Amino acid sequence: MISQFLAPILTLAGLGLFFGLVLSWAAHKFAVVSDPRIQEVLARLPGANCGACGLPGCSGFAEAIVKDRIAIGKCKACSQEAACEIANILGIKLTAKEEQVASLRCHGGKRAKDKFIYQGIKDCPSAAQTLGGPKLCRYACLGFGNCARACPFGAITMSPEGLPIIDSQLCTACGKCIEVCPRNLLVLLPRKGEVYVGCSSHHPAKIVASVCSVGCIACKKCDQVCPDQAIKVVENLAVIDYDKCTACGKCIEVCPRKIIFWRK
Amino acid sequence: MDLNLILSIIIGNIFINNFILFKFLGLCPFIGVSKKTQPAISMGLAVIFVMTLSSIITWCVYKFLLVPFEIEFLRTICFILVIASFVQLVEMIMLKTNPSLYHLLGIYLPLITTNCAVLGVTVLNVNMFFKQGQGITGSFLYSALQGFFAGVGFMLAMLLMSGIRERLELVDLPKSLQGIPAAFIVASLMSLAFMGFTGFKF
Numbered sequence: 506m507i508s509q510f511l512a513p514i515l516t517l518a519g520l521g522l523f524f525g526l527v528l529s530w531a532a533h534k535f536a537v538v539s540d541p542r543i544q545e546v547l548a549r550l551p552g553a554n555c556g557a558c559g560l561p562g563c564s565g566f567a568e569a570i571v572k573d574r575i576a577i578g579k580c581k582a583c584s585q586e587a588a589c590e591i592a593n594i595l596g597i598k599l600t601a602k603e604e605q606v607a608s609l610r611c612h613g614g615k616r617a618k619d620k621f622i623y624q625g626i627k628d629c630p631s632a633a634q635t636l637g638g639p640k641l642c643r644y645a646c647l648g649f650g651n652c653a654r655a656c657p658f659g660a661i662t663m664s665p666e667g668l669p670i671i672d673s674q675l676c677t678a679c680g681k682c683i684e685v686c687p688r689n690l691l692v693l694l695p696r697k698g699e700v701y702v703g704c705s706s707h708h709p710a711k712i713v714a715s716v717c718s719v720g721c722i723a724c725k726k727c728d729q730v731c732p733d734q735a736i737k738v739v740e741n742l743a744v745i746d747y748d749k750c751t752a753c754g755k756c757i758e759v760c761p762r763k764i765i766f767w768r769k
Numbered sequence: 770m771d772l773n774l775i776l777s778i779i780i781g782n783i784f785i786n787n788f789i790l791f792k793f794l795g796l797c798p799f800i801g802v803s804k805k806t807q808p809a810i811s812m813g814l815a816v817i818f819v820m821t822l823s824s825i826i827t828w829c830v831y832k833f834l835l836v837p838f839e840i841e842f843l844r845t846i847c848f849i850l851v852i853a854s855f856v857q858l859v860e861m862i863m864l865k866t867n868p869s870l871y872h873l874l875g876i877y878l879p880l881i882t883t884n885c886a887v888l889g890v891t892v893l894n895v896n897m898f899f900k901q902g903q904g905i906t907g908s909f910l911y912s913a914l915q916g917f918f919a920g921v922g923f924m925l926a927m928l929l930m931s932g933i934r935e936r937l938e939l940v941d942l943p944k945s946l947q948g949i950p951a952a953f954i955v956a957s958l959m960s961l962a963f964m965g966f967t968g969f970k971f
Contacts, residue, residue, distance in 0.1 A: 512838045520834075520847060524854035531858050535865035626939050 542571050542594055549590050551582040555657040557679040571595065581605075582658070582677035605678040605693040607660075607671055609646065610705035612764060614666035617645040617717040633687040641716035644706040646690050652682035673768055698747040700757065703764045707740045719764050727756035727765060771907070778911060782918035788886045789926040790956075790963040795886030799930060800952055802877070809931035813924025815877040817917060820890050822859070823852045824916025827891040828909055836902050848891050849883060856882040890919045929959060 547567035554562040558579040560569050569575040570591065577588045585604065592598065611617075623632055623639035629651040632639055638647060648667030660675035661682060669682075673696070683691045690705055704721040706713055713720035723741040735749035736756050743756075743765070757765045788794045795816070802812045827848050835841050860878050863871045881887055894915055898908035905911075933955050942951055 513840045513843050516834060516838055516840055517843065517846065517850075520830075520850055524850065528854055528857055528861075531861045535861045537864055627941055628939060631939075 540571050543567050545594050546570050546591050549583075549587045549594075550580060551584075551587075551658075551677065553582060553657040553679075555582060555679050555681055557581050557681060582679040584677075604696040606673045606676045606696045606768070607678060607680075607682055607691050608694045608701050608768070609669055609671060609691055610701075610703060611644065611646040611688075611690045612668065612703040612719045612766075613640065613642060613645040613717050614648065614664070614668040616719050617642050629685070630687045638688075642706055642708065642713070642720060644688060644690070644704075644708070645717065647688065651685045651687075652691060655681045655685045657681060695747045698745065698750055699752040699768050700745060700750060700754065701766055701768060702743050702745060703766050704762075705742065707742055709741055713741075719762055721764055722762060724761060726759045726761065730755045730759045774911065775914060778914050779918050782915060783922040783925060784963065785966040787922045787926055787963050787966075788889065788919050789923060790960040791967075792889065793960075794889040795884050795923060796956075798877075798880065798884065799927065799956070800949065803927055803930040803952070804934055806928065806931045806935060808877075809927040810924070812877045812881075813920070813927045816881055816884075816886065816923045817920030819852075819856055819859075819878070819881050820887055820916040820920040820923075821913060822916075823848075823855065823887055823891055824894055824912045825909075826851055826855055828894060828904075828912045831895055831899070832904055836899075839902075841902065844892065844895060845888070848888055852887055852891070853882045886919070886923060890916050926959070930956065933959075 543564075544567075547564055550563040550567060552563050556562065558566045558575075558581075560566045560575075566575075566580060570577060574595075574597075577583060577591055580588075583591075618641045620639055620641045621636065623635060625631055625635055627649050629647045629649045632647045632649055637643065638645070640647065646668055648663070648669075650661075650663045650669065652669050653661040653663050657679065658675050658677055660672045660677075661669045662672070664670050669691075678693050678696075680693065683689075683693065688705075694701055702721065704719065706717070706720045708716070708720070710722040710724070713722050721742050723738045723743070725738050727736045727743050728738055732753065732755065733749045733751055735746045735751070736743055737746070738744070754767070757767065782788070786792060789796065789799045798812055798816075802808050830847060830851050831841075831844065835844060835847060856878060860871070863878075894908075894912040897915070898905055898911050930952075934952060937951055937955070946954075
């Protein structure tokens with residue numbers, strides 16, 4: 506009678522005790538010694554696991570920083586303060602890097618005329634491969650939002666116009682959106698540059714005028730008005746030299762197509 | 770050793786009584802980890818590994834502990850205890866001795882410690898290969914085989930599902946169907962297709 510009660514209790518307790526002991530023994534025997542600095546570095550990384558550094562996630566990058574002394578600058582999303590703290594943990598000096606932000610070089614949207622009505626997969630590379638893309642301008646944003654989906658920080662939203670809007674506060678310049686854009690419309694520009702050109706068309710003025718109402722027609726008005734010679738027209742497109750630009754805003758006023766913008 | 774039985778275990782567990790699509794066990798990883806092919810393969814490998822070894826271990830526990838003490842009714846709780854601690858142990862040993870394999874199976878190992886498919890295959894082994902508290906001849910081999918091929922069937926279902934879902938990503942679906950709802954519909958259609966195998970008798 507008593508064994509009917511005892512057998513299950515003892516068996517379960519015995520099993521539990523046995524496995525508990527085995528596990529605690531194994532925890533000692535097979536303990537993996539890891540560098541405590543890896544955890545400290547990991548805590549200071551952005552933690553988005555975006556993979557822009559080319560290593561598997563932030564934990565892989567933290568391990569590579571500590572073990573192989575890989576450059577912290579490889580993490581494009583890491584803020585300046587965090588990079589300094591990591592450098593302190595490792596006891597190394599940090600060379601300053603310029604902060605950047607992703608910018609869209611097209612403001613066509615619905616104003617860029619359609620070549621045909623595209624009804625295929627709602628995906629930028631697929632659209633770009635269909636008869637050279639559904640827009641007449643070869644440099645126009647296709648507006649299917651691959652960049653918004655690729656952004657690990659939620660910095661890109663699609664406007665009703667069908668154009669990506671980049672929140673420069675959230676953008677960490679990781680470069681994910683630049684990789685996925687089939688038309689290379691996104692570029693990293695210095696964060697300190699407050700003015701940027703919202704077009705990347707190298708088409709001659711005649712073509713631009715016929716396909717888009719907000720394309721650069723290379724009129725050179727910005728070039729003439731700039732007091733610092735910071736803006737030049739190269740291959741039918743205005744380009745700003747951020748080393749010279751003082752953000753006076755004169756080019757913005759003079760541009761007839763309204764495609765030079767203040768960064769929001 | 771009964772070759773017919775072995776053949777029926779192999780075919781039965783992969784196709785006819787597929788754990789996911791016929792028995793509806795282990796549906797959580799089936800929906801959760803089937804978005805891309807690579808994680809699905811890792812998960813499948815981890816399941817094969819754990820199912821085979823848990824089948825072997827629970828057979829030993831049942832035969833040498835539960836049957837002699839006549840406490841077969843403790844089977845479920847004992848099996849859970851054994852499987853959970855065993856997977857923990859394997860995880861520790863693997864991290865120490867074979868980090869590359871650990872990173873391949875990685876986070877999926879602890880996920881399946883208490884997966885119902887793993888417990889299901891061990892309980893099924895006991896139901897099928899023990900008669901009146903005594904193991905039938907070759908029950909150890911049958912249990913191990915059943916564990917392994919149940920895992921293979923699981924991996925097959927995961928692979929099919931992940932392949933379909935990768936392509937489904939590009940399809941222009943209504944917003945209310947995108948993601949999980951479409952996956953559920955696909956899963957039920959696949960299940961219907963696998964039900965067709967029940968007509969075969971081995």
